[in-house]
Amino acid sequence: MNGGDELILKREIKDLQVWRSTFLGMWAWLLQRISAILIIVFLTLHFLLPYRRPIQFLLLLLLVIHASLGIRVMLIDLGANVKTQKFLFIVLLLLGLFFLVWIWNRLPLGG
Amino acid sequence: MIYKFLIFRFDPQKDSAPYEQEYILDLGEAEKTTVLDALFKIQQTLDKTLSFRYSCRLAMCGSCALVINGREGLACKTLLKDLGTNVITLRPLKHIPVVKDLIVDLKSLIKKLREMEPYFIPKTPSLEPAQIKPDSRERRLIGLHTECIACGSCVSACTMMYWAPNYLGPMNLNRAFCLIADSRNWSEKKIEQIAGEDGIYRCHMEFNCTEVCPKHISPTRGIHYLKRRLLWEKIKSLNPWRKNKKYASEVD
Numbered sequence: 142m143n144g145g146d147e148l149i150l151k152r153e154i155k156d157l158q159v160w161r162s163t164f165l166g167m168w169a170w171l172l173q174r175i176s177a178i179l180i181i182v183f184l185t186l187h188f189l190l191p192y193r194r195p196i197q198f199l200l201l202l203l204l205v206i207h208a209s210l211g212i213r214v215m216l217i218d219l220g221a222n223v224k225t226q227k228f229l230f231i232v233l234l235l236l237g238l239f240f241l242v243w244i245w246n247r248l249p250l251g252g
Numbered sequence: 253m254i255y256k257f258l259i260f261r262f263d264p265q266k267d268s269a270p271y272e273q274e275y276i277l278d279l280g281e282a283e284k285t286t287v288l289d290a291l292f293k294i295q296q297t298l299d300k301t302l303s304f305r306y307s308c309r310l311a312m313c314g315s316c317a318l319v320i321n322g323r324e325g326l327a328c329k330t331l332l333k334d335l336g337t338n339v340i341t342l343r344p345l346k347h348i349p350v351v352k353d354l355i356v357d358l359k360s361l362i363k364k365l366r367e368m369e370p371y372f373i374p375k376t377p378s379l380e381p382a383q384i385k386p387d388s389r390e391r392r393l394i395g396l397h398t399e400c401i402a403c404g405s406c407v408s409a410c411t412m413m414y415w416a417p418n419y420l421g422p423m424n425l426n427r428a429f430c431l432i433a434d435s436r437n438w439s440e441k442k443i444e445q446i447a448g449e450d451g452i453y454r455c456h457m458e459f460n461c462t463e464v465c466p467k468h469i470s471p472t473r474g475i476h477y478l479k480r481r482l483l484w485e486k487i488k489s490l491n492p493w494r495k496n497k498k499y500a501s502e503v504d
Contacts, residue, residue, distance in 0.1 A: 147349045148262060148270065148349065149350070150260075150343065151414050152409075152411055161323055162324065162409055162463070163460075164458075165459075166458050166459025166472075167458040167459065170458045218479065220480060223462065223472055
């Protein structure tokens with residue numbers, strides 16, 4: 142109840158039905174926020190435990206996801222057609238993953 | 253086919269808290285049966301106290317907007333067969349005060365809209381009707397955004413309405429977009445309003461409003477036009493040789 146006399150239903154995340162109306166655009170937004178938090182975690186781990194390949198890989202993966210989704214946001218901000226937002230989400234993530242594989246094989250990484 | 257409806261019930265005169273009521277209904281083939289038809293059937297045969305709102309039954313007025321199986325939609329437009337299940341949950345729209353059962357009070361939305369002066373204010377007084385050609389770039393930019401039926405589905409789907417109840421919301425910002433993008437309109441005050449704390453920058457581009465709009469409008473598109481427009485106005489205001497430093501002329 143809101144203010145004791147007015148009932149306003151809200152989009153509560155604990156309500157499973159809410160996730161039915163969580164569409165690709167919102168998943169993109171959530172994924173970018175979650176990846177941002179995880180980047181901080183893995184960056185700290187990277188400094189504390191340097192040259193651990195799984196940590197390096199996961200940190201790069203998170204950076205690629207975050208950057209790909211960031212480019213999508215910038216493109217739409219700069220005037221890309223909003224109808225392409227789902228296409229951009231998929232294509233930019235795939236391009237990011239290709240970039241990750243490409244750079245992983247070229248980086249001078251630890252053992 | 254037998255359908256199970258789980259309907260949100262709340263009467264502020266009688267109930268201390270909302271609850272969900274179950275109704276079982278045999279609707280036969282139900283090929284062309286809409287959610288609104290089912291609500292009528294329930295009200296006529298099972299429970300006369302059930303309250304819901306409707307008007308045109310043609311997806312033109314927006315009165316019957318509900319949250320149907322977790323997703324906003326018009327009851328008169330949503331076919332039962334398209335829901336892909338025989339268990340149907342009906343709830344009132346979110347982020348808007350509930351009057352009774354499935355009816356919400358749109359007053360709060362209309363109040364916000366009214367504060368924004370959602371009508372045309374001519375830039376120059378003229379007795380001649382101003383014209384924008386249908387095939388002009390400007391008219392194509394505004395596109396179908398003028399077709400909003402103010403059903404409130406976008407406001408219900410927007411997560412920012414949860415975190416910032418004072419946010420102008422996708423419905424009002426869509427209206428602001430239609431007016432600001434119109435070169436005949438005097439938009440200075442509106443631009444100031446939408447640039448505030450509860451304006452366009454609250455939009456996090458989740459596209460929920462775009463997904464649920466029954467008229468296939470993208471308020472996100474309008475909001476992002478306004479963001480670009482505001483940025484451009486601010487850049488132009490940095491020019492020290494400009495006569496009106498606050499905002500540039502309305503026409504780009």
